[in-house]
Amino acid sequence: MKKIIALVVLIVIAVVGWVVGKPYYDLHFSAGDRSQDYVLYIPTGSDVAAVSTIIDEDIMAKDKFLSFAEKLDYTDDKVEPGKYLIGSTLKNKEIIYALKNGNQEINDISITFNNCLSIEDMAGKVAPNIEADSAEIVDYIMDPATIDKYGFKEETMIAMxxxxxxxxxxxxxxxxxxxxxxxxxFKEFWSAEGTGRGSQLAELNLSQSEVSTLASIIESEQGVFQQEWGTIAGLYLNRVKGNWLLQSDPTAKYCWGDELKDVQRLLTVHMKKDCPYNTYLYPGLPPGPIRMPSKKAIDAVLNAESHDYYYMCAKPDNSGLHNFANTLTEHNRNARLFHQWMDSRN
Structure with missing residues (x-):
């Protein structure tokens, strides 16, 4: 009889130990069965309940998370939004503390955007790396209050x-x-010591947005060989100073939107669309950039070559380079050779 009682007592002790000890062990010592690291994104405004639905079941079961959060005083007001790295070896307690204290938050986020045709294009490249989505970014940028706050116009906001x-x-x-x-x-770029951008801007008698506008045209005209940018910049500046029509194909193409997206050779009819960006119809610079210009293109304008060129035409050799001319007669000869070459290819 005593043996039976002793056995029952041992069983009771074991059960109580399991009931009491298992949760304690799970909280303080268990890392679950995770075989890999996980990345968690906790949006702004999340509460503990929301976090419990974000956490993958492979990290921690929802009911366990809520129980452990309560035990460790992880409350709604202590939820910090961010991107968190949950290592495979972190104990459950360490995960709660990591979210509570932010010591596993990833703080080396970077964004990259290049070759953007529009603000929408840029927003699409930025959004995957930050919490704001692309629509929020575009809506905020194009809000009249935002444009006014930073001293731009709707047409020039892209230059920032x-x-x-x-x-x-x-x-x-x-x-x-x-x-x-x-x-x-933007301010750092234009005021950077040793670049001379401020004095160059004054010498050109252009605004920052106007420089960006010209840079966007140059980059659209010559997207491959940057060594021509300085020459093209000087050519267009000569035309701007003379209040000439720039007669830039990319500005005429810009007026057609996506309709001419894949068209490489523009026709005369394409140059006649009435649009303030069409430099075949309106002299001087268009209202704003036709794409988001690179820093190199902007510097090419600021360091434009000084010469007497007023005309340019693609070379008839498929090189992607241009012949430059200072007289219409010379230009017409270059253009005739190019068109003959194009016709021979067709």
Whole structure:
């Protein structure tokens, strides 16, 4: 009888030990069965219940997470938005503390945007790396209040965003924070010591937006051989100073939107579309950039070559380079040779 009682007592002790000890062990010592690291995205405004649905079942079961969160005082007001790395060896307690204290938050977020034709294009490249989605970014940028705040116009707002790779820090960046960040980078670019951009701007007698506008045309005209940018910049500046028509094909093509997206050779009819960006119809620079110009293209304008060229025409050799001329007669000869070459290819 005593043996039976002793056995029952041992069983009771074992059961109580399991009931009491298992949760304690799970919380303080268990890392679950994770075989890999996980990345969690916790949006701004999340509460503990929301976090429990974000956490993958392979990291921690929802009921366990809620129980452990309560035990460790992880409450709604302590939920920090961000991008978190949950290592495969972290104990359950460490995961809760990591979310509570932010010590596993990833703070080396970078964004890259290059070769952007529009603000929408840029937003699509930025959004995957920060919390704000592309629609929020575009809507905030194009809000009249935002445009006015930074001293731009709707047509020139694109000039504030300089293509590059930037370290932004944390993932939970709003559209407003992103635009503020880019405004600072814009100021840094134009005021950087040793570049002479300020004095060059004054010498050209152009605004920053006008330089960006011309840079966007140059980059559209010559997207392969940057060594021509300085020459093309000087050519267009000669025309601007003389109040000439720039007669830039990319500006005429821009007026047609996506309709001429894949068209390489423009026809006379394409040059006749009435649009303020069409430099075949309106002299001087168009209202704003026709694409998001690179920093190199902007510097090419600021360091434009001084020469007497007023005309350019693609070379008849498929090289992608141009023949430049200072007289219409010389240009017409270059154009005739190019068109003869094009016709021979067809």
């Amino acid at each position: 965003f300089l293509p590059d790779t930037y370290e932004v820090g944390e993932w939970d960046m709003t559209a407003e924070e992103f635009v503020s960040f880019m405004a600072e980078k």
